[in-house]
Structure formats: structure tokens, C-alpha cells
Amino acid sequence: MARKTFDNAKKAKNDEFYTQLADIENEMRHYRNQFRGKVVFCNCDDPYESNFFKYFAMNFKFLELKKLIATCYIGSPIANKELSLFPHESVENKTTKAPHKIVINEAIDENKDGAFDLQDIVTSLTNNKKNTLTRLNSDGDFRSAECVALLKEADIVVTNPPFSLFREYVGQLVDNKKDFIIVGNINAITYKDIFQLIKENKLWLGNTHRNRGLGMFFDIPESVNTETATRLKDGKIFIGGAVWFTTLDTPINHQKMTFYKNYKGNESEYIKYDNYDAIEISKTKNIPDDYYGAMGVPITFLNSGYNQEQFEILGFTHRNDPYKLKTKIYTKNDAENFNDLNGSPIIRSGDDVRFAYMRIIIKRKRETRNGNKKL
Numbered sequence: 001m002a003r004k005t006f007d008n009a010k011k012a013k014n015d016e017f018y019t020q021l022a023d024i025e026n027e028m029r030h031y032r033n034q035f036r037g038k039v040v041f042c043n044c045d046d047p048y049e050s051n052f053f054k055y056f057a058m059n060f061k062f063l064e065l066k067k068l069i070a071t072c073y074i075g076s077p078i079a080n081k082e083l084s085l086f087p088h089e090s091v092e093n094k095t096t097k098a099p100h101k102i103v104i105n106e107a108i109d110e111n112k113d114g115a116f117d118l119q120d121i122v123t124s125l126t127n128n129k130k131n132t133l134t135r136l137n138s139d140g141d142f143r144s145a146e147c148v149a150l151l152k153e154a155d156i157v158v159t160n161p162p163f164s165l166f167r168e169y170v171g172q173l174v175d176n177k178k179d180f181i182i183v184g185n186i187n188a189i190t191y192k193d194i195f196q197l198i199k200e201n202k203l204w205l206g207n208t209h210r211n212r213g214l215g216m217f218f219d220i221p222e223s224v225n226t227e228t229a230t231r232l233k234d235g236k237i238f239i240g241g242a243v244w245f246t247t248l249d250t251p252i253n254h255q256k257m258t259f260y261k262n263y264k265g266n267e268s269e270y271i272k273y274d275n276y277d278a279i280e281i282s283k284t285k286n287i288p289d290d291y292y293g294a295m296g297v298p299i300t301f302l303n304s305g306y307n308q309e310q311f312e313i314l315g316f317t318h319r320n321d322p323y324k325l326k327t328k329i330y331t332k333n334d335a336e337n338f339n340d341l342n343g344s345p346i347i348r349s350g351d352d353v354r355f356a357y358m359r360i361i362i363k364r365k366r367e368t369r370n371g372n373k374k375l
């Protein structure tokens, strides 16, 4: 169902899902020490309404940022008129949504009330030459020369980019060797370039999802058609596959998994696929402690068990078999529906044939008693 919501959003090129401040706070707290002295760039973020900009502006001092830059794309609809961060936003800007760039270099208690808040930022834009809010020369597209130049200046990019351009968006960050913490859809792990980063332990799912369900609620503009939405709460839409992706490593990624089952003695519970040399594990918690062959696990393994000390990722199951893991390609001699069979991991028991969902194929690493990998 969640997939349906996302697909609808994708088809309509509807990229207007706005991240809630609480979700940003909840994820960012895990990287607190990694922002020190860094240039943070939010490049799909209208400074007038983005909670990403709001979060980093308000926490500029606390996180000891060096610089905060936010840019936005022309014409993004106003998500939450009542949330407008700057009371002085002009009527002209509200209607045209002209692309802006805001640069914060300094957090000073301008109104001397003992605290640093958004009001100080607003004041600093006129009082303090180091903080500026200016119109962009181009349309604010993250691929524009103007925005790429800003990207080159940045250390960490943090945002929720347009879903419909996710692959290209990540590609640009990777090409420019930038760290990032961004919102995307879990389905993006099937993009080969994204999966390769996960496989090489250069990209992780965010901390918010560790041992929890996937999905997040987003603010939406009034113009979004919510008829097909499966979950709405207080005007916010739930996107079941929405997750954080990040290149910043945290201790959570190294939490060891506890095993509750043994393979030995329970062999009949662990069936080998007919077309992959791996056993089916339908729930991560069923990964056995004493099995070192290949295993097919659900995608949720990435947020509920994976750590590079205990596991190696070999690839994922797919019709096109990008990781060359298939041991069998069905033909019409095998079955009439051979084409369907080639699309999934197949569990066969006698004449009974079951299609498993897409699986990530993993292996346990052998560890010595002191936790090091055995050579």
C-alpha cells in the first residue's frame, strides 16, 4: 500500500513532501559531533519554510557549524503558510516562490535576550553582513552551475530531495565526494549504484529506523491529492518506504545482532531456494547463529540486524541478477510460467512452488572470540 502511495507520488512527479522538524531532530541528534566545524548545505530547501534550514539555523551554535547554506528550487508551492519562518516574507515572494540562497556564517544573539533563535537570524540578515539572504541567479536546480559551486564548498548535505530525481541527486553527491544525510525511499536500494554503496559500507539507513519500522509522516501542500493516501494524520501523509540514508557512520551501525536460533537441529526450517544457492530467512530474527552459507533476508535486515562486523552483503535477488547469484534460469521446459519464476527467489517443495519477496543475500562473517574476523 505504501509502495502505491510512493508510486503515485513518483508518477505525478509530486515532490512536495515536507519533512517535520521532530523527524529531523530525531535523526540529527545521532551525528551531533560530526557537524563540528563543517559546512552544511540544504540544497532543496526554501529558507522561508524548510525545517532543515530551521533546525540547522537554530542549532548553529550548539552544533558548532562553520557555515549553513540553503537554496531552493523555483516555484515550490508553499507547504505551510503558517510555518513561514520569516514573518517579513514578501507577498511577491510568496506568490512567485523565487529561488533564494541563504548563507549563515555567524550565530549572534542580535536582540540580546540571552538566547539565539530564529528572530536573531532574521535580524542578522539586515544587521550582520556575514549572514545573507539573496536571490539566486538561476532556477535553484540542484544541478545548476550555481548550486554545484555551493555544493563543492559543502562538507555535509542534509535534506529531503525530490523523490523523482533521487538517483541523479545521490549520483551528484557521490561524484562530488560529499557526505550526506537525506530522506529517500527504501526502494532506492535496488538501484545498483545505491546498493553498491551499502554493500561497501559507505552508505547506511539512518538511525531513526534502527530496529523500528520504516516510513515517516510528511507535511503536504493543499494542492496534493490525498485520495490515494493510505494513512493521513492531522493533514500529514504517511509514506511507508520513507527512510534516511547517510554516509556518516555511527556506533548504531556496529551494534552486534543477537541470535535466537540454531541451524543445526532445525535444518528443515531453513529451505534452500530452487534458483539461488542460499537459504530463505523470512524474518531477520530467524537468522541462525551457526550458519555460514548464503542466506536470503528481507530488506528490513538493513535496519534491524545488519552490521559489517558480523555480516557480508553479497547482493540482492532480481530478475536481471546484477550480482550473478542465480543458480538457475527457468525455461519453458521447466514451467509455463517460467518468466514469472525468473523474477523471484523460488521456494520449491515437491510440486509446491512459492515465490519469495525480493531478498538481500548475505553471509555471516566468521569471528574469533575477541570479535576479530578470522583470516
Ligand SMILES: C[S@@+](CC[C@H](N)C(=O)[O-])C[C@H]1O[C@@H](n2cnc3c(N)ncnc32)[C@H](O)[C@@H]1O
Pocket (backbone or CB within 6 Å): 015, 016, 017, 018, 019, 043, 044, 045, 046, 050, 051, 052, 072, 073, 075, 076, 077, 140, 141, 142, 143, 159, 160, 161, 162, 163, 165
Ligand atoms: C520532497 S520536497 C522536500 C522539501 C524540503 N527539503 C523538506 O524536506 O521539507 C523536495 C523539494 O525539492 C524541490 N525540488 C524539486 N526539483 C528540484 C530540483 N531540480 N532542484 C532542487 N530542488 C528541487 C521541490 O520544490 C521540493 O521543495
